[in-house]
Amino acid sequence: MAGTDATQSSPIDGASVPRPAIVLVRPQLAENIGATARAMANCALTDLRLVAPRDGWPNPRAIPMAAGATDILESARVFDSLAEALADRHLAWATSARPRNLVKRVTTAKGAARSMAEAVGQGLEVAVVFGPERTGLEMEEVSLCHELVEIPLNPGFASLNLAQAVLLVAYEWYQATAVEDAKVDATAVGGRAGDPGRLPAPMAQVYDFLDHLDAQLDVAGFFRHELMRPAMMRNLQAFIMRAEPTDQDIRTLHGVISVLSGRRRHQLRPSPAAPEQVPESE
Amino acid sequence: MAGTDATQSSPIDGASVPRPAIVLVRPQLAENIGATARAMANCALTDLRLVAPRDGWPNPRAIPMAAGATDILESARVFDSLAEALADRHLAWATSARPRNLVKRVTTAKGAARSMAEAVGQGLEVAVVFGPERTGLEMEEVSLCHELVEIPLNPGFASLNLAQAVLLVAYEWYQATAVEDAKVDATAVGGRAGDPGRLPAPMAQVYDFLDHLDAQLDVAGFFRHELMRPAMMRNLQAFIMRAEPTDQDIRTLHGVISVLSGRRRHQLRPSPAAPEQVPESE
Numbered sequence: 001m002a003g004t005d006a007t008q009s010s011p012i013d014g015a016s017v018p019r020p021a022i023v024l025v026r027p028q029l030a031e032n033i034g035a036t037a038r039a040m041a042n043c044a045l046t047d048l049r050l051v052a053p054r055d056g057w058p059n060p061r062a063i064p065m066a067a068g069a070t071d072i073l074e075s076a077r078v079f080d081s082l083a084e085a086l087a088d089r090h091l092a093w094a095t096s097a098r099p100r101n102l103v104k105r106v107t108t109a110k111g112a113a114r115s116m117a118e119a120v121g122q123g124l125e126v127a128v129v130f131g132p133e134r135t136g137l138e139m140e141e142v143s144l145c146h147e148l149v150e151i152p153l154n155p156g157f158a159s160l161n162l163a164q165a166v167l168l169v170a171y172e173w174y175q176a177t178a179v180e181d182a183k184v185d186a187t188a189v190g191g192r193a194g195d196p197g198r199l200p201a202p203m204a205q206v207y208d209f210l211d212h213l214d215a216q217l218d219v220a221g222f223f224r225h226e227l228m229r230p231a232m233m234r235n236l237q238a239f240i241m242r243a244e245p246t247d248q249d250i251r252t253l254h255g256v257i258s259v260l261s262g263r264r265r266h267q268l269r270p271s272p273a274a275p276e277q278v279p280e281s282e
Numbered sequence: 283m284a285g286t287d288a289t290q291s292s293p294i295d296g297a298s299v300p301r302p303a304i305v306l307v308r309p310q311l312a313e314n315i316g317a318t319a320r321a322m323a324n325c326a327l328t329d330l331r332l333v334a335p336r337d338g339w340p341n342p343r344a345i346p347m348a349a350g351a352t353d354i355l356e357s358a359r360v361f362d363s364l365a366e367a368l369a370d371r372h373l374a375w376a377t378s379a380r381p382r383n384l385v386k387r388v389t390t391a392k393g394a395a396r397s398m399a400e401a402v403g404q405g406l407e408v409a410v411v412f413g414p415e416r417t418g419l420e421m422e423e424v425s426l427c428h429e430l431v432e433i434p435l436n437p438g439f440a441s442l443n444l445a446q447a448v449l450l451v452a453y454e455w456y457q458a459t460a461v462e463d464a465k466v467d468a469t470a471v472g473g474r475a476g477d478p479g480r481l482p483a484p485m486a487q488v489y490d491f492l493d494h495l496d497a498q499l500d501v502a503g504f505f506r507h508e509l510m511r512p513a514m515m516r517n518l519q520a521f522i523m524r525a526e527p528t529d530q531d532i533r534t535l536h537g538v539i540s541v542l543s544g545r546r547r548h549q550l551r552p553s554p555a556a557p558e559q560v561p562e563s564e
Contacts, residue, residue: 035443042440044436044439067441153453154323154456157323157324157351158324159324167449168450168453171435171450213538220542220544222538222542235531236534239525239527239531239535243525244524245521248517253521256495256518260542260543
């Protein structure tokens with residue numbers, strides 16, 4: 001996975017941007033609080049609130065699982081009740097299985113993320129509330145929140161670790177907020193990794209290589225019948241264009257063709273001492 | 283969070299629906315393999331493949347972290363190399379930081395999920411490949427896959443636990459496949475053009491061609507120094523994988539290599555009357 005670059009700031013860094021608070025209600029294992037901090041940091045969230053943590057707070061067992069997100073642990077605030085933890089918020093989403101006797105609007109993680117992004121854009125303060133491991137939120141606690149979040153998962157195996165649930169909700173929030181739809185789609189379609197200089201080669205270079213390939217295949221007798229030539233070259237061209245060859249790819253491919261056909265050419269030449277044609281690549 | 287209801291089946295349950303394989307390359311901690319199985323079960327994935335797990339396999343330390351997803355652990359298959367693990371796949375996505383000297387298309391977890399859902403809909407077998415904890419995939423391994431997945435996260439804190447990375451990719455796949463909302467969105471992404479029969483070749487065929495190319499380049503003296511060989515082959519592999527070669531492309535490429543190196547081979551033979559090696563393409 002992508003590594004951390006501490007010199008880079010998140011697109012949503014800066015104190016001026018309000019972000020959702022993550023509220024853990026009666027968390028049992030300090031390790032899960034640490035892992036929650038890590039998941040929050042992954043998604044540029046910073047405001048962690050703990051309601052009556054079972055083993056007290058602070059707790060050194062949280063630190064290793066935070067994997068460096070210790071500033072979030074250090075600034076975490078402890079509250080006696082969920083109502084107190086949510087007092088300064090405008091909207092809160094509860095992550096919970098659907099309670100049988102409580103009427104709540106239910107949304108997905110993505111739906112909640114979009115609503116949160118919209119609310120934050122309107123200057124509202126928001127929170128997402130997670131219940132204790134195993135038991136989850138009590139109905140009373142769910143009733144203190146505005147909407148219910150259900151993360152769409154395999155109904156035959158939906159049990160998530162606490163920090164994994166936080167990660168999925170925070171991830172969706174980050175996608176909705178920091179990753180513009182257009183950017184995501186552009187990356188999905190045409191993004192490229194590598195040096196900035198390693199972009200697709202000018203098409204003239206590619207066509208020049210295709211000519212080289214065509215000529216060498218011709219000499220080598222690849223096109224058994226001239227009639228086959230157009231379709232065969234078209235398929236090779238389509239293959240090569242799909243790969244969006246770079247300058248260097250083209251140099252390498254010239255080298256491949258030259259080297260493979262090299263000795264044959266020597267065979268035709270009077271002097272076998274002629275220098276080998278060598279690839280220019282690398 | 284939603285609990286588990288073993289009586290409910292996932293919307294994509296049933297043996298008839300092909301699903302992405304999850305490939306862990308040289309995983310170090312069995313606990314992370316267990317947590318990966320849990321994340322897979324959350325998202326209705328079942329095909330876990332391990333390439334050279336550091337501490338061997340099976341490993342009882344994986345079981346507690348699987349939280350009940352032991353059937354995935356029990357059916358996990360072990361391979362010696364990534365190429366063997368991917369041999370029966372048609373398309374593979376590598377999760378990795380962007381390598382500096384390798385040109386790969388990059389997509390997001392969501393973009394990869396949409397592409398996978400589309401490919402699976404066309405009857406293709408797909409995989410997502412994850413590198414070892416800390417070090418990630420090697421450039422050679424990335425070059426064996428078709429595209430790179432980058433999960434959009436806080437660039438100041440992007441380090442994910444292995445199982446969390448699996449969870450986010452699997453979650454996006456589940457959203458793209460089993461959740462109706464996402465299916466509508468998926469139409470926004472362009473697909474593969476061409477005849478239905480012209481889909482990517484099984485990767486075993488592609489790797490077999492790469493071996494053929496490597497051997498012929500070697501004989502022809504393409505690798506002037508043995509030291510240059512890995513980087514040069516990596517670049518050629520990355521180029522060829524980007525093009526997502528079809529069955530026919532592979533046949534054509536074998537033909538190209540055979541024909542270009544054919545006369546050289548004849549030169550070495552006693553009888554110049556030996557039949558020309560001919561391309562099988564078209």
